[in-house]
Amino acid sequence: MNDMSLTREEREAKLEGMGCKRKRVEDIRFTQGKGNYVDDVKLPGMLHGDFVRSPHAHARVKSINSEKALKVPGVLAVITAETLKTVNLAWMPTLAGDVQMVLADGKVLFQNQEVAFVVATDRYAADDGVAAVEVEYEPLPVLVDPFKALDPDAPLLREDIKDKKDGAHGPRKHHNHIFEWTVGDRELTDAAFNKADVTIKEMISYHRTHPSPLETCQCVCSFDKVKSELTIWGTFQAPHVIRTVVSLIAKLPEQKIHVIAPDIGGGFGNKVGAYPGYICAAVASIVTGKPVKWVEDRIENLTATSFARDYHMTTEIAATKEGKVTGLRVHVLADHGAFDACADPSKWPAGFFNIVTGSYDFPVAYLAVDGIYTNKAPGGVAYRCSFRVTEAAYCIERAMDILAQKLDMDPAELRLKNFVKPEQFPYHSALGWEYDSGDYHTAMRKAMESVKYAELRQEQAAKREAFKRGETREIMGIGVSFFTEIVGAGPSKNCDILGIAMFDSCEIRLHPTGAGIARMGTKSQGQGHETTWAQIIATEIGIPADNIMVEEGNTDTAPYGLGTYGSRSTPVAGAAIAMAARKIKAKAQMIAAYKLEVHEDDLEWDIDGFRVKGLPEKFLGMKDISWIAYNSPPPGMEPGLEAVSYYDPPNMTYPFGAYICVMDIDVDTGVYKVRRFYALDDCGTRINPMIIEGQVHGGLTEAFAIAMGQEIHYDETGNVTTGSFMDFFVPTAVETPKWETDYTVTPSPHHPIGAKGVGESPNVGGVPCFSNAVNDAFSFLGSTHIQMPHDYWRNWKAARELGAVG
Amino acid sequence: MDMNGQERIAAPIGAVWAALNDPQVLKNCIPGCEALEKQSDTEMTAKVVLRIGPIKASFEGQVTLANLNPPHSYSIQGEGKGGIAGFAKGGADVSLVEDGPAATVLSYTVKADVGGKIAQLGGRLIDSTARKLAGQFFANLGTCLNDQSVGA
Known part of the structure; x- marks a missing residue:
């Protein structure tokens, strides 16, 4: 029996369940240098691989001579496209329905493209071997500017598909065109613009950047010739997807492939895709019969594996003169680099960019996205955001500010006027989404009150006057952003990756002593899953979180899941955890009813066990139920206490938030100071407020960057x-501003515990907030939009162009 | 990358022209030049060690002279490969104008491109390094011609 001397509060506190600021259990090993990362995997006889990379952005490869490299002591093999062709692996499929060269096949299409893979007994020898490989290039005209990609005389990049009129997402209009994706009602939108009192139009660019996790992409591949089994330790955000893809590409039965993602030092989308390094290490292991390790260096990571963004968004809003929006029209030129290797759900070539109507009630909208090839690295990953959601949020949040400026309205007031109202949820957006829940007005007002918004605007007005009088050289900007995210991909009705529906999973097994293990299809890269998943279970089934071990990342033991990215872990796997726990609870209730000799309906759940309604002393705790489940279950019931759940979410979740930034910029130097940054997030039910705060701090820091x-x-x-x-x-503690965090709670109505996901919200809301602050600072000098990134030099340049620098 | 400049050299135009066509003089004046061999009147092979920021690399390549208009102007074109450090290619239009019988004004416009690791890592240093190297070259040339005139 449970210790009934404890109060209810004490029993609840002991569980460390949902709502508890439980310390991160994984940090015990991380903070002591005891994590186990891919580079810690050291196998007997292990070889090392390294790439010869192209110095050219576009060139024909005339010849590759490995003779001198093979004479370098320690070098065992030099793998080229010709080698890979013998196993049909010179090209590989991308997640976006395109194909990508594993190693340069006849030409190179971006700088640092993989040309040859040198395998040696240690990394130093491999590097010496790389330096000794002689490659003869014939440079070709280079295409960098996305706006020139579709010119009639633009260089032909993809000779392999030059005659292909149809791509994975419909017709191609030009040899550098990948797809056109349209959503919404064009005619109705055009009509709204024709009769609008006010319209704005601006080309808003979201520049190319990179997730740049501290640990780069890496793997160790070990092929067992006797068993014909391939084991891959790798930095994988989605280990099961990698196993399935390897199985399809290498034609190995799936059970003969073991994919293990150990501790991961940050992912941010960089570790979703499959890269040439993985294929080459696997082939090298098959060829040599030894384990082969491949570890990217920093330059390789930044220049070759998976950039993010590079969206150029021509945005128009139609509105009444009172400031009510009546239509939105967006055209995106999406620069995908040399191959379309975006990591989006397969049917969504521009991800969920059609969340671009944001938090506002647009009656009509029309969106067209053109994907194009350029001589840049492939990728287009969701860097700390759901698929293309940060681009969409930046687009609409910047455009709303531009509209406010044109209407001479306060940007916060314009937002309040156009928000989707609480009674409109579930809300059907003009571009096809069903927003599950929200209370935008409450969040915005709370943010404005917290920062004393009206006073800030008064101060700004006074500072502007002082600037005009020549009394100060500093200008003040107030950035407002209000974002709605779409996360938790996703429902099988509209989300899959290469045909695999985007469910997720959880398997919980309780041991006889009332402790247990939970395994998930997700994979933490620092999010703290080992801590939070146990908290959900603790609340659901009354076993202390400390008694639940969470395990992820091994495809042999974890149930199949689609992994961790796009803020999907809590919305999808978090739901699977609750559902699996509820299956266990249902069996526990049957056991308790039998033991307490009452009908199941006469029992009520009470923190950590079942109690007979109206008889408080008749109680059976989960710890005891666990023992009974194994050793003396009711007659006819099979022993054991475990459950599995595969969760196919009925809808996405829609976290939102209101952010405000106050910034001062010196016009003579361009140096900015973030005076204040306030972030209010509504992620529905809050599982661990401390982890949420940490996630928000990290996301804001990346947004700031x-x-x-x-x-x-x-x-x-x-x-x-x-x-x-x-x-x-990459900001350090020196550059990073101080963050103020706050929250409201609007639970998701369709999620078992009402949680929505939070890890990426601060990146989605933070970027427009900073940019709006800079733009707001300069707006009184006559500018409508200054492109990111807003570094000192660009701020100084903007000030000079606006005549603020003498 | 584009650069241009002017140097006044205390030597008659004929001597400057001769020096600009003399592989031995060029070798002595080009910073980091380890070898420069004449293949024909207008073609040479060169080996130059360059250091840009954290990268030090040995470039080997061809140097070609074109648009010869003695003793007034020529173009010099070069292309070098530095292995994994990348590549460099570029050219300069050089013209000479007499400034009295004993002095010459040399004007140059340089256009150069670098690629590979030197461009990635040395990006912010390339312009200043190139300016420094060009300055060094003409300073060396001036010294060299002064020495010659002293010797004569």
């Missing part, structure tokens, strides 16, 4: 000029 300087930049000849942390901005 992206908005204020982080960029993958190409010069006109296709050189990446931001290929290291010297030039690629």
Whole structure:
């Protein structure tokens, strides 16, 4: 029997369930340097691989000579496209329905493209071997500017598909065109614009950047020739998908492939895709019969595996003169680089960009996206956001500010006027989504009151006057953003990856002593799943979180799941956990009814066990039920206490939030200071407030990086000029502003515990908030839109162009 | 990357022209040049060690002279490969104008491209490095001609 000397509060506290600021259990090993990452995998006889990469952005490969490389001591093999052709692996399918060269086959299409894979006894020898491989290139005209990709005389990039009129997502209009994707009602939208009092139009670019996790992409592949089994340890956000893809590509039976994702040092979308390094390491292991390790260096990570964004969004809003929006029209030029390797659900070539109507009640909208090829690295991953949701949020949040400026209205007031109202949920957006729940007005007002918004605007007005009088050289910007995300991909009716429906899963097994293990199809990369998943179980079935071990990442033991990205873990796997726990609870209730000699309906759940209604002393705790389940179950009931749930969500979830930033910019130097940043998030039910706060801090820091300087930049000849942390901005504690966090709670009506996901919200809401603050600062000098990133140099340039610098 | 500049050299135009066509003089004046061999009147092979920021690489390649208009102007074109460090290619239009019998004004416009790791890592250093190298070259040339004139 449970210890009845404890109060209800004490019993509840002991569980450390949902709502508890439970400390992260994984941090015990992480903070002591005891994590186990891919690079910690060291196998006997293990070899190392490294790539020869192209210095050219576009060139024909005339010859590859490995003779000198093979003479370098320690070098065992040099794998080229010709080698891979013998096993039909010179090209691989991408998640977006395109194909991608594993190693350069006749030409290279972006700088640092993989040309040959050198295998050696250690990493140093492999590097020496790489330096000794002689490759002869014939440079070709380079295409960097996406706006020139569809010119009639633009260089032909993809010779392999030059005659292909249809791509994976419909007809192609040009040899550098990938797809056109349209949503919404064009005629009705055009009509709304024709009769609008006010319209705005702006080309809003979201520049190319990179998730840049501290741990780069890497793997160890080990092929057992005797058993014909391939084991891959890798930095995989979606281990099961990798196993299925490897099985399909390598034609190995799925049970003969073991994919293990150990601890991962950050993913942010970078570790969703399959990269040439994985294929080459696997082939090298099959060829040599030894384990082969491949570890990317920093330059390789930034320049070759999976960029993010690169969306150029021509945005128009129609509105009444009172500021009620009546129509939205967006055209996106989407730069996908050399191959379409976007990691979106297969039917969504532009992800969920059609969330671009944001938090506003647009009666009509029309969206067209053109995907194009350029001589840049492939990728297009969802860097700390659901698929293309940060692009959409940036687009609409910037455009709303531009509209406010044109109407001479306060941007917060314009938002309040156009929000979807609480009584409109579930809300059907003009571009096809069903928003599950929200209370936008409450969140926006709470944010405005918290920062004393009206006073800030007064201060800004006074500062502007002082600036005009020449009394200060500093301008003040107030950034407002209100975002609605769409996360939790996703319902099988509209989401799959290569035909695999995007469900997720959980398997819970309780042991006889009332402890247990839970295994999931998700994979933490730092999100703290080992902590939060146990908290859901603790609340659901009354077993202390400390007694639940959470395990993820091994495809042999974990139930099939689609992995962790796009804020899908809590909305999808979190639901599976609750559902599996409820199956266990249902069996526990049968056991309790039998033991307490009452009907099941006469029992009520009470924190950590079942109690007979009206008889408080008749109680059976879960710890005891676990023992009974194994050792003396009711007659006819099979022993044991475990359950599995595969959860196909009925809808996405729609977290939202209101962010406000206050910034001062010195016009003579462009130096900005973030005076204040306030972030209110509504992620529905809050499982662990401490982890949520940590997630928000991390997401805001990445948003700050992206908005204020982080960029993958190409010069006109296709050189990446931001290929290291010297030039690629990753904020440290020195640059990072102080964050103020807040929340409202609007539970998701369709999710078993009402949770919506939060890890990516701050990136989605943060980027427009920073950019709006910069733009707001400059707006009184006559600008409507300044492109990101807003680094010191660009701020100074903007000030100079607006005549603010003498 | 584009650069242009002017140097006044205290030597007659004929001597400057001769120096600009003399592989030995060029070898001595090009910073980091380890070898420069004449293949024909207008073609040479060169080996130059370049250091840009964290990257040090040895470039080997061809140098070609074109648009020869003695003793007033020529174009010099070069292309070098630096292995995994990348590549560099570029050219300069050089013209000479007499500034009295004992001095010459040399004007140059340079257009150069670099690619590969040197461009990725040295990006922010390339322009300043190139300016420094060009400055060094003409300073060396001036010194060299002064030495010659002193010797004569």
